[in-house]
Amino acid sequence: MRSLMIFLVALGPACGAHAASVELCHVQSRFAIVVHGGVISQSSAEEKARLEIMKGALDRARSALRSGATALDVVETAVKTFEDSGKFNAGKGAIANTSGFVETDASIMDGKDMRAGAVASMTGIKNPVVAARLVMEKSPHVLMVGDRGEAYVRSLGAEAVNPSYFVHNKPDGPTHGTVGAAALDRCGHIAAATSTGGITAKATGRVGDSPIVGAGVYAADDVGGFSATGHGEIFIRLSIAKDVADRMRYAGQSMAQAMQADITDKLGEMKEEGALIGVDKNGNVQAAYVGEGLFRGFATDEEAPVVAVHEGPLASRPR
């Protein structure tokens, strides 16, 4: 349902509160959140801890969405939780590059107005996803990179940390564990976010798909929201997130069909590992992956949070 903004205090749960006015909208009961914690090529010792963190994040996201929180706030909060945990390849747990230091990439996109923000090659930012949102909301830009970009996001308010904050300061951290989230809120708005330390043995200065709109992240209210994980170079070359959205938008494919074509079939043929999670405008949740497993989980207004890494659901009940 198309949202109607009414700048009066009354009538229903708020979707985004501002100082002098409250944005209200026609409220739908439907909402959904889907998260991932990376595709894996072998079982990981972190499985239990990661799944517990994801379950906790989904529980909190579900009650926030039920109370009228925006999809944008909810995906940022979920990804920030994963970054802070130190258990994923993002934020505190980001892996080091071949020079032995961390360079993080992150993005966020608001499907309401197609705004996006991203950061890449950040070496001392506590929460790259928060920095990405600052770029989106407090600057006229989309993507800030490297030392000079880092100085800029700090001037916008991004929190800085010393290199000792990061768990992995040698290039031998976990091989996978990029994180992401996509959500539909009760206003009918969609948002998505992705955050990573990149791929193992990445060259210093290498940037993957995670901060690239249309590759590792995409959100548009008329289609859905998506976050990717896997071999970033492939996701950039194939514009995977945007291609899945275009298949749905222009070819009328379901989210499951579009992900089957781009992830299962295309990546499968290329013998590449990767995954995509998504939520569509009707509140359906879908994940697809090629690999040994995908840390994933979802919750909707109808379904309590579920998390899985190997066997387990890849989609919510259709509606």
Ligand code: ASP
């Ligand atoms: N896509 C990320 C990158 O290439 C890595 C991953 O998802 O494992 O930087």
